[in-house]
Amino acid sequence: MRFESITRGDGAFQRSLTAEQVAAVCRRGFGREPVSAVELAGGSFNTTYRVDFGSEPVILRVAPQWSYRIERDFMRHEHASLPFFAPIAGLMPRTLFVDFTHDLVPRDYTFQTMLGGVSGPDGFRALTDKPGFFRQLGEIVRTVHGVRGTRFGRPAGPTFATWSEAVLSIVDDTVADLRDAGLDASDMLEVAALAAKNTAVLDEITEPRLLHGDLWVPNVRLDGERIVGVFDHDRASWGDPAADWSIYEAGRRPGTDRDAFWDTYGRPSDSPAAAWRSALYRAVHTGAVRIERHRLGLADTIPASYEEMAKIVAELR
Known part of the structure; x- marks a missing residue:
């Protein structure tokens, strides 16, 4: 061999x-x-x-x-x-x-x-119709989010009867992970307290939907202008579609080609409750990114996560 x-x-x-x-x-x-x-x-x-x-x-x-x-x-x-x-x-x-x-x-x-096509980042750079790519991606994510579940949480467990229980579990684990990594967890502790104080807002979400967890450019394959492959759904879970990584990424750079994602996915709710939940989900993602950067040895990029989290916590208060 x-x-x-x-x-x-x-x-x-x-x-x-x-x-x-x-x-x-x-x-x-x-x-x-x-x-x-x-x-x-x-x-x-x-x-x-x-x-x-x-x-x-x-x-x-x-x-x-x-x-x-x-x-x-x-x-x-x-x-x-x-x-x-x-x-x-x-x-x-x-x-x-x-x-x-x-x-x-x-x-x-x-x-x-083995999937066909070329890697998402390589194929994306060569695209002549980047808005068309994001429209395809929006349609795929909408299809995934259309799958209904019965309980919230990770597919292999633990699962929870309410969305607030699932979110609080993730936040608590993030706090514990940050401490284990020797990183300051004080901002994530405040996120945990704010989430616990607003469980009623979280529990407006009553129907678990399937979330891919990591569906964006790096985890697709392209053949020319077409998305021909989707992979790496190891972060999959049952939850609020607005909490998915795809939604986080789609909303990160308004006014760019990414806006085409909403053409096929549909615009998210702009109610006060939905906006608060969206900020909380951004806090959860930011905590996860901080841990990933630490795991990868990217120490120079970790301080930026604290700056970003400070802005998010101000929205949540």
């Missing part, structure tokens, strides 16, 4: 498998060893390989050995939510094999089909 891995420093979050480990998981999943396994760059959470058995290549994704609370069991949430993404199944990779036993390696892993 030809094997290529990425060389990383001792403190890197992502860790490669050995050639022997890759061969072992391939034997378990397919009954044979591959011709080649090449580790792919670009992601920042799972370790990913292009595996070739001599015909169609497949993708091997291996979860990290540890993660923060808000990032825990991502691969299991992705797998548990997969049936509910049926309305866009034609755009998504097919799961070929899953192993959460930790028998062969102390990590979850999955094999999936």
Whole structure:
């Protein structure tokens, strides 16, 4: 087997498998060893390989050995939510094999089909009709958000009867993660207090909807002007559509090509309650981004998250 891995420093979050480990998981999943396994760059959470058995290549994704609370069991949430993404199944990779036993390696892993097209960032840069891209994306996100659930929270659990319980759980986990990381959590503690004080506003959301959790340019594939692939729904959850990462990203730069997203998705509510919830969701995303930057060793970018959070907390008070 030809094997290529990425060389990383001792403190890197992502860790490669050995050639022997890759061969072992391939034997378990397919009954044979591959011709080649090449580790792919670009992601920042799972370790990913292009595996070739001599015909169609497949993708091997291996979860990290540890993660923060808000990032825990991502691969299991992705797998548990997969049936509910049926309305866009034609755009998504097919799961070929899953192993959460930790028998062969102390990590979850999955094999999936390889999507066609080019990466979202590469394809997006070459687009002549960027508003058209965002219209396509808005339609896909609207389709996902049309899927109804019965309880709030992560697909593999825990789940909650009310939206406020689910949100408070995420905020509390973020506070704990920030403390574990040695980062100042005082602003997130204030967010937690404000959320607890306004549970009635959160509980105006009574119907759980499916959220992709990370659907934006990096997690699509493009063939020319068309979106032909959607992947990495490991942050999927049941909640308020306005809390999804797609909505956060679509609203970040008003007055740009991103505004075309709303042409197909529909404009969000501008009621006072909806505006307050939107600010809270931005606080949750900002906390998650802070933790991710710390995990990736991007210390210079962390202070900006405190500046952004200060503005959001002022809106929430």
